[in-house]
Amino acid sequence: MSNTKALPLLEPAADEAVAPCCPPLTERPFTAEEAETAARMFKALGDPVRLRLFSAVASHEGGEACVCDISDVGVSQPTVSHHLKKLKEAGLLTSERRGTWVYYRVEPSVLAAMGRLLTGVAPTV
Amino acid sequence: MSNTKALPLLEPAADEAVAPCCPPLTERPFTAEEAETAARMFKALGDPVRLRLFSAVASHEGGEACVCDISDVGVSQPTVSHHLKKLKEAGLLTSERRGTWVYYRVEPSVLAAMGRLLTGVAPTV
DNA sequence: CGTCAACATAGACATCCATCGAATTAGGTG
């Protein structure tokens, strides 16, 4: 049972594998607070470069990738670093330094939580 | 005027209920074009006010709501109109005028497509 | 026709943000 350690977007719930910040979009109108929280995640994925970086990490062998593995997205290297930071701040990625390289990894519960928020259905992972 | 101006983010596929723009995020790194398309949708949901409006429409009785039903989100009426236009341009909402009122409705396949993009699983609606 | 209500558009403005080059930190190696 891996758990979050970045932003408290997801509260640790013992009885549920997916503990989203918010109810499904279709259940009831979001409150201002819920919208603020969820919009932060959507916003993080709302940039093409960030989406490519996120997809590159998510699809990389072993579930993680160092920056050098995914830097080929057509922008300068500082810009890549900037976007990875944003994704991390949004709680979508975690990072860990191992020697020379920094490895990024997808925060596992987030994808399921966002999926449930959109569809109202908990995906069978 | 610009009534039927929905973006062709989703191509009509006869044999599948869900016709996403892109493969699941975890399948392989997104191409620049895929990222551009998908990011447009995430970006539309990346604003708190838009997310509240979208949730209000999605959760409203009958699956649709007129602007007057959902305008209580703390911003001026023109701003609400502006955000609804953005959501429409992103292909997330459709609108129809009936008499005095304009009704907005969630484009049904979009939620499932985005959910599948995130989780890699087609939700059982 | 005149008026009101619902909604959209136009223009202005302040803030945010993606991007870059330059400088900086950190780790490895000779």
Add this chain to the structure above:
DNA sequence: CACCTAATTCGATGGATGTCTATGTTGACG
């Protein structure tokens, strides 16, 4: 220590964006 590579941080900048007020449009009604 000197040097190289990986990655982050800094400072600047041009463009995008959210918000407002004012105005326009559209339909209903007397």
